[in-house]
Amino acid sequence: EAGMITSNPYSGDRLTGTVGFPLDDVSARVCDEEGRELEDGKIGTLEIKGPNVFKGYWKLPEKTLEEFREDGFFITGDLACRDLQGYLSIVGRGKDLIISGGLNVYPKEVEDRLNHLDGVQESAVFGLPHPDFGEAVTAIIVSNQKTFSESEILDQLRPLMAAFKLPKRILPISELPRNSMGKVQKNLLRKQHSVLFQN
Numbered sequence: 001e002a003g004m005i006t007s008n009p010y011s012g013d014r015l016t017g018t019v020g021f022p023l024d025d026v027s028a029r030v031c032d033e034e035g036r037e038l039e040d041g042k043i044g045t046l047e048i049k050g051p052n053v054f055k056g057y058w059k060l061p062e063k064t065l066e067e068f069r070e071d072g073f074f075i076t077g078d079l080a081c082r083d084l085q086g087y088l089s090i091v092g093r094g095k096d097l098i099i100s101g102g103l104n105v106y107p108k109e110v111e112d113r114l115n116h117l118d119g120v121q122e123s124a125v126f127g128l129p130h131p132d133f134g135e136a137v138t139a140i141i142v143s144n145q146k147t148f149s150e151s152e153i154l155d156q157l158r159p160l161m162a163a164f165k166l167p168k169r170i171l172p173i174s175e176l177p178r179n180s181m182g183k184v185q186k187n188l189l190r191k192q193h194s195v196l197f198q199n
Contacts, residue, residue, distance in 0.1 A: 098127035
């Protein structure tokens with residue numbers, strides 16, 4: 001859909017956790033669902049336009065209309081934030097956003113915290129249907145220790161984030177399922193654990 005659209009500066013400050021600035025010929029903006037540009041610091045959908053962005057889907061005019069704004073910007077589906085200096089950060093995919101108890105939880109934020117804890121090699125965080133919260137934050141982790149303790153991981157995580165972002169359950173797995181491109185297949189994990197909170 002697009003070639004490279006952003007880069008950290010060759011010379012100058014490179015901010016860890018950001019994807020830098022749009023390339024010279026690329027326009028990028030962070031917008032709400034209606035396509036209104038948001039002020040810096042707000043999380044919204046990344047929209048891009050430029051010579052390295054495709055012009056539409058082959059023989060799918062309806063999908064092209066859905067995915068492009070009238071002014072030619074492509075709606076990427078990535079959730080992003082631009083800081084006051086103009087650095088862009090990708091915080092996740094719109095379809096992965098978890099709404100738990102009416103509050104937004106970005107899986108990438110929880111995964112980043114989990115992946116730095118003792119005993120966690122890698123993680124996948126997603127929402128599952130929950131009778132009280134709408135969706136429950138759920139984490140699947142690959143542990144690098146012989147024994148797995150959900151309560152110990154939660155104890156480490158608790159001081160690092162707001163209570164509503166904490167996983168309601170943390171489950172172990174020997175290996176995260178991945179597609180041929182190496183992307184974690186959260187859809188399979190959602191399917192496998194779809195009734196976890198239904199009892």
